[in-house]
Amino acid sequence: MNWGNPTHQVENQPQPPGEQNLWLDDPILRNLVASSDAQWIQNEAKQFGALMGHPKTTFLASEANRFPPELHTHDKYGHRIDEVTTHPSWHELMAIAVENKLHNLPWLQSSTAGHQARAAMFYLFNQVENGVACPMSMTYAAVPSLCQEPNLYETLRQGLDSHIYDPSFVPMKQKKGILLGMAMTEKQGGSDVRSNTTFAQQQADGHFRLTGHKWFCSAPMCDGFLTLAQTDAGLTCFFVPRWEPDGTRNRMLIQRLKNKLGNRSNASSEIEYDQAYAQLVGDQGRGIAVILNMVSHTRLDCVVGSVGMMRAGIRLAFQHVSGRSAFGKRLIDQPLMQQVLSDLVIEWEASLRFAWLMAGTYDSEDAETRDYGRLLTAIGKFWVCKRTPAVVAETLECLGGAGFIEEHHLARFYREAPLNSIWEGSSNVIALDIIRTCTRLPGVLEQFMSQMQRTQGENKGFDRALESLPETYRLAVADQAYARQFACLLAQLIQAQLMLAEGSTCVGDAFMTTRFSLNETSPVFGAQRIPNTAAILRSAFSEEFD
Ligand SMILES: Cc1cc2nc3c(=O)[nH]c(=O)nc-3n(C[C@H](O)[C@H](O)[C@H](O)COP(=O)(O)OP(=O)(O)OC[C@H]3O[C@@H](n4cnc5c(N)ncnc54)[C@H](O)[C@@H]3O)c2cc1C
Missing domain, CATH: 2.40.110.20 (Butyryl-CoA Dehydrogenase, subunit A; domain 2)
Known part of the structure; x- marks a missing residue:
């Protein structure tokens, strides 16, 4: 029997991802x-x-x-x-x-x-x-x-x-x-x-x-x-x-x-x-001192877990845009989508390197390194957890309307993403803790400065930011209202150093251009021109999304 034209043909939808190896892919x-x-x-x-x-x-x-x-x-x-x-x-x-x-x-x-x-x-x-x-x-x-x-x-x-x-x-x-x-x-x-x-x-x-x-x-x-x-x-x-x-x-x-x-x-x-x-x-x-031993470890997990969510978002976004076309081209091949995805990849990589650095301090027996780890933990908890909801929201949008639908999983991550900023010390409390750590453990800030000075001279934006650190610190100690500004500065310096020292040239350069240029930085992902997007996108996955 001829039922006429089919009304339900499925076209231009990504293939289900099938079995993947999240370790091998990363x-x-x-x-x-x-x-x-x-x-x-x-x-x-x-x-x-x-x-x-x-x-x-x-x-x-x-x-x-x-x-x-x-x-x-x-x-x-x-x-x-x-x-x-x-x-x-x-x-x-x-x-x-x-x-x-x-x-x-x-x-x-x-x-x-x-x-x-x-x-x-x-x-x-x-x-x-x-x-x-x-x-x-x-x-x-x-x-x-x-x-x-x-x-x-x-x-x-x-x-x-x-x-x-x-x-x-x-x-x-x-x-x-x-x-x-x-x-x-x-x-x-x-x-x-x-x-x-x-x-x-x-x-x-x-x-x-x-x-x-x-x-x-x-x-x-x-x-x-x-x-x-x-x-x-x-x-x-x-x-x-x-x-x-x-x-x-x-x-x-x-x-x-x-x-x-x-x-x-x-x-x-x-x-x-x-x-x-x-x-x-x-x-x-001594209850607070005793339980802080626990809290410092759960804070580490907040950061690591947040980077995991960033990665999940990027993976789901890549899968989708590789399998869907609009206006005659695959989404992943559209220049503006490449900008957005590249910016997200940069953020994720900088966060992963930061989390890894933090985790390493927990393995150290050296008291100075442990103190430094305490500072890094607070900075990471403040910054990475705060960036995660923005990253997850942007990855969700890469899927268009599908991102809003439960079956695509990003809705769940989107609801989850703010939590790591809240529990184990909400952002303001953590920002104030950063100042307290710097004032109570003075060697820690010196350690931070000497670490950062290793990168001095490599990038003008970095140098400018580092030079502003003593004044921002002075302001934050004098007036709590500057605590978030100080936390942001510390976090971005650490990430910049990691990206310049350990990241590939294209990703490291893009991080500096988008986060440290005088005129070009923007709170919106993909709003600055990022060169070499193809190389940046390739760097995020072991297998290409073809
Ligand atoms: C899903 C979930 C599970 C949880 N599970 C647990 C658990 O198992 N065990 C547990 O003990 N707790 C748990 N919590 C509680 C969580 O740790 C607290 O909600 C968190 O520490 C914040 O405390 P609060 O809710 O009382 O907020 P408040 O302390 O009232 O803070 C409200 C806001 O004010 C800000 N603030 C506080 N002080 C200052 C200041 N001096 N200057 C400027 N801003 C400030 C905070 O940063 C926050 O943004 C959980 C919370 C959630 C959401």
């Missing part, structure tokens, strides 16, 4: 790893890259976000149970993350440059899913704080070192692997944790009981939480397990789950401690 990452002490991770990263680039993993990520967690406060008889259920895809992704040691790699005794090696894996994971990254990050980061309480750490060690994801809700001793979270933020103050009102009372046998609330507590199905509470000595760090030593449920009551913009696969809850069992971590009154 020449910058591979070079960074190959030329570092983390090169031993290459084989694992190659396998992981294939897994992360497999369509099934992408499907799991979509499903985990499409079916968000549910809270069950009570059982059918009215007993409190405080359990959160998640979609099976969440559990599959959690198992993948734990098997690949995203929660513990640097703490395993055998690893050198463990933080960089883990950063490479965490970056790959964040190109696919970001909710699972949260408990991975918190578990990884909790260890330096727990080390302040060696006996407690020893009791948790076996569970933390395990590569088995065990979601069962039973006491830690019965589990094959454990995960940790943190609960600091309260209703009346998140950035200002000194305003915490949760209080701790010591019991006759030495342990503490906590009473109070926490306004944000992510991944509440973790097995234990580092938390802050007041004692007579001031704000103090505690460890709160989900179960008491006698095998009863600890009175950490999950009141409700947040209905979030992004990060929807992961539960974020409001909790109340009702005489909850807790163990002291570190000295009483």
